[in-house]
Amino acid sequence: MVPERLSRRVKRVVMANLLVILTVAGVIVGVMIGLGVRNVSLTRTQIIYVGFPGELLIRLLKMIIIPLVVCSLVSGSASLDPKALGKLGGWAMLFFLVTTLISSSIGVVLAFILTPGVDSTKPKVQGMDDDVPASKEVIDSFLDLVR
Incomplete structure (x- = not known):
């Protein structure tokens, strides 16, 4: 009976902390x-393809931040009385300024x-780049649809 209780307790702790466990596991795997x-030399194209899921994650996080902040501010301000809200708004404006x-x-x-740029010896002239733009492949077009 003791092993069943222990396994239930372990399962309950793991389920309660699943997000933390998966986050730490993801960091370790990364x-x-x-x-x-x-030590592997990857081409620029391979680096772009490998970095695509991470780029999507960062864009999704950026996309969700503003709605979360706005909803948080609206719900917080709706629960305050007008006098306290005005006082809090004044303090927030003062803090921001x-x-x-x-x-x-x-x-x-x-x-x-x-004095940044004082010791710069090589001026950057527009239109004098040696880089030739790479041709677009079909996979790049599909990746651009998702980006």
């Missing part, structure tokens, strides 16, 4: 694949200190 592919001012100031100061 690191192993990355380490295995590191202060952080924007601070980040802009840091950017300007760092640009003056680091």
Whole structure:
């Protein structure tokens, strides 16, 4: 009887933490694949094909972020009374303005200190690239339909 109880407990813990377990397993598999592919010389086309599922995942995540944030803000603001909502909105606006001012100031100061592009010796002339655009294949057209 003890092994059945233990197996039920293990199953319950695994089912409760399935997302975490699968996420950690995915990270481990990704690191192993990355380490295995590191020494293999792949062509640019092969890299594009291998990276396609990851590109789709990132695009899907970007696509879902704004609706989630908007729904969260709407549901949060709907549960507040108007006076508290106005006060919270004022604090949010003040926080946004202060952080924007601070980040802009840091950017300007760092640009003056680091002076990016001063030591650049090779000017980039438009239209003088040596790269010839690659011809499009049929698979690229199908991948572009999904992207």
